[in-house]
Amino acid sequence: MKLNSFKNEITDRLGGNCADIVYNFFQSNPDMLESAGEIRIRAGLPLSVSCRNTNYYVSSSGLKASAEKAYRPTKYEINSIFTRICRNSLYAFKEDIKCGFVTLPGGHRVGIAGKILPDGAIYEVSSLNIRISREIKNCSLKILRHIIRNRYDVYNTLIISPPVCGKTTIIRDIARILGTGNEEPDFAGVNVGLIDERSEIAACYQGIPTNDVGLMTDVYDSCPKDKGILMMIRTMAPKIIITDEIGGSGDADVISCAMNAGVRIIATAHGYSFDDMQVRQEIKEMIRNGVFERYITLSNRHGPATIEEVRGGTT
Amino acid sequence: MITLKIIGAIMILISGYLFGKHIKDDMRKRTEVINYINKALAYIDNKIIIENAYLEDVLSKCADEIYKQANVPQPFSSVSEMIYCNKQNINEAWETCLTDFYAENDYIKNEEKEYISQIGNCLSLADKERQSEGLKTIMDNLDKIEKKADEKTKKDGKMAMRTSMICAVLLIILII
Incomplete structure (x- = not known):
């Protein structure tokens, strides 16, 4: 995946601090973007990126960091990202949210966790897991x-x-x-x-x-x-x-x-x-x-x- | 000298007329803004309930279709643009745009501002039924305010014109 597509399909949709940090991370480590699998954003916990089954914590300047020095998004930030992922139209994604995920353009699936209502809808989102989808021709x-x-x-x-x-x-x-x-x-x-x-x-x-x-x-x-x-x-x-x-x-x-x-x-x-x-x-x-x-x-x-x-x- | 006095008197009369008209126009504009916001909310409600369309598209279409021929100020297109660019979420975007909207249209009163401000909150709800109920409540309240504002425009608008003209005439008499 190219950095430009990553920006258009993922970070531009997330918006806010986390998007800038993750973008900076892949800008300074472009080879890791090729093998990046997931981006995990959890309230009050270190922002992390997984590449080839290895987990990397990311600092606020977009560099690899220890868990202590990693950027920790707030709950408010996560809810803002969630709203933006749903294009400010939560009603249009209600059924997807009930299933626990929303799909971004490009097929990248965003898993959602948080407080669950009796009807299965999630509100007060506390974690997001962005699974980076990629099209690899002839891989099959x-x-x-x-x-x-x-x-x-x-x-x-x-x-x-x-x-x-x-x-x-x-x-x-x-x-x-x-x-x-x-x-x-x-x-x-x-x-x-x-x-x-x-x-x-x-x-x-x-x-x-x-x-x-x-x-x-x-x-x-x-x-x-x-x-x-x-x-x-x-x-x-x-x-x-x-x-x-x-x-x-x-x-x-x-x-x-x-x-x-x-x-x-x-x-x-x-x-x-x-x-x-x-x-x-x-x-x-x-x-x-x-x-x-x-x-x-x-x-x-x-x-x-x-x-x-x-x-x-x-x- | 007489010519000067006549010109001065005419200018005072024109100023009085324009001042009265300005007050009357502000009252009329206020009614129009409330009326169009109500129409826009009904449009948005229908689009969301029937088409399940994304908010950015709904707001932009609303600005195009409802306000197409009317020269009435509205915040919907700038909110749509803001959420499309992903700069802010709907609540924040609505608040930001309203600050500019109120500043540019100072005839909008606190009475209706209270309800207009709630639209952002309402549009951010995940549940379509609750959203629709919320929008209907806002529309009902704005409708009541609009009726009152309309009556006030009819009554006070004429009075403003007359008073400003009378003041102008009195001023002319005093000066002459």
């Missing part, structure tokens, strides 16, 4: 070799990965390649339906994807998976449906429905191994019914998206 080529069946077809695949291992970046690139076509591995390019429940994959702005998700890809933005998959099958006739983080109640039924309609599914799930999936009711049911033909487990062992295991046939 190694994985695609296990997913592509032939020039026109793919295997139903579940990508299993722990958090911060590049699941979303991988699935974005898979959508781009399958929806555009590719030479090696050879794929013709088909109609892809992308269900982007958290607006992270396509990072739609006013309904239009801001990330490249393929020339033949249709996107349902901020749409629940269960509704989105059915709507996509009925209206957009995709050959492949791609979605993130399955495992919620009702996911098994709706994915079976898609399979019955002859649509291929590529999905991701949180987990550290195939065995982890056996304890999750919805996914266990899908495994038992043979919904997926491939299970690809990723880790962060040799950098993001390291392939740990591929189950279900050889390629």
Whole structure:
């Protein structure tokens, strides 16, 4: 990610002291911006940035510092940032806030923590976690070799990965390649339906994807998976449906429905191994019914998206 | 000498007329400002409830559409600009813009200022229903103030004109 894009997509939206400090930090450490994963802003606690699984505290002058000397944002500052992230229109983000996150243009997800009201809405925000999203083209080529069946077809695949291992970046690139076509591995390019429940994959702005998700890809933005998959099958006739983080109640039924309609599914799930999936009711049911033909487990062992295991046939 | 006196008398009369008109115009402008703020609030309320649009867009459209043909001062476009540039949040931006708005339009009275100042708070709410209720309460109160101000304009406006003209005539008599 370039410093300019970082400024336009993240720090300009945050505003205030924290934005200036983080911008100065990456300006003086541009190489760290390439690998930056998260920016954590907590009330009364040190401002920190994580790069390659290492946490760095940042001083008010934008330099690496010890926890004692790091900049500590106030609660008022965090609430101001929160209001600005929501474009001063908290009402428009109410449902996202209830889910605990707001997505910035560019697909950067801002996790929110604080006092929770009985209806699930968060007010009096005390922590923000900005997860920096990045588009890495062709990062999924190694994985695609296990997913592509032939020039026109793919295997139903579940990508299993722990958090911060590049699941979303991988699935974005898979959508781009399958929806555009590719030479090696050879794929013709088909109609892809992308269900982007958290607006992270396509990072739609006013309904239009801001990330490249393929020339033949249709996107349902901020749409629940269960509704989105059915709507996509009925209206957009995709050959492949791609979605993130399955495992919620009702996911098994709706994915079976898609399979019955002859649509291929590529999905991701949180987990550290195939065995982890056996304890999750919805996914266990899908495994038992043979919904997926491939299970690809990723880790962060040799950098993001390291392939740990591929189950279900050889390629 | 007589010519000079006539010119002086005419000038006093014109000054008296202009002074009276200025007082009357201020009263009329005050009513207009309240009336247009009420129209703007109804517009904003509808846009938020129906379209769920972002506040910066709602405020900028409101300034364009409601105030398009009327030459009535308003704070909405500068607030929209301020929050669009992410300089301040809506509460702070509203307060900042109102300070300039009041300074430029000194005929706005404390009575309506109290309610106009609450608009920023109301727009910062996360709950659309509460926001709508808040805006409606402000509109009701401004409506009452507007009616009173309108009556006052009709009654006191004429009186201001007459009084200033009478004063001008008396001054002429005294001087001559």
